[in-house]
Amino acid sequence: KQEVTQIPAALSVPEGENLVLNCSFTDSAIYNLQWFRQDPGKGLTSLLLIQSSQREQTSGRLNASLDKSSGRSTLYIAASQPGDSATYLCAVRQETSGSRLTFGEGTQLTVNP
């Protein structure tokens, strides 16, 4: 059974700092990995999708990398802003799971002004 772990569970940083969020998964037979953002009381917003054949994806100040063989992904946020404060979730899709996602529990990020 796939298990997804996100470390740390919570992170507090000053504005302007560059930071890295970690995601690890136990079964490397994944189809793709998706990073989401969730604001309190809201739904999930898709940030980046990395296919298993890709090494990284970039969108603005966000960069996500994937090392499928070691079961790891990182989300790099450059020049963090208070508006980046949210919970960040990673989720993996198995190769044989009918496209369903297995989620980590998330990293709660607070960026202080």
Place this chain on the structure above:
Amino acid sequence: NAGVTQTPKFRVLKTGQSMTLLCAQDMNHEYMYWYRQDPGMGLRLIHYSVGEGTTAKGEVPDGYNVSRLKKQNFLLGLESAAPSQTSVYFCASTFQGAHEQFFGPGTRLTVL
């Protein structure tokens, strides 16, 4: 496009009552999903559908039923609500498996 919408946004039920949650998407997506989100448990898949008229069980299907009579709609039913079903329910959809999933805003359900 409205994306993925969910109805209702909030609901309070008494134990034993029934209700249906509606998910609608206007992106012509084939696949649709129902998840529940609980503190300390993360998001867990309840049921999913890979096309109109098809449904399948996810990780935590007990106590729930679903139907996909129209491609754009995916209904989640609770026949006899229990306090353990207090949760936030999210619907999601995707075009195909290789594509990103899009989520609705959620339904916050409390069962007393």
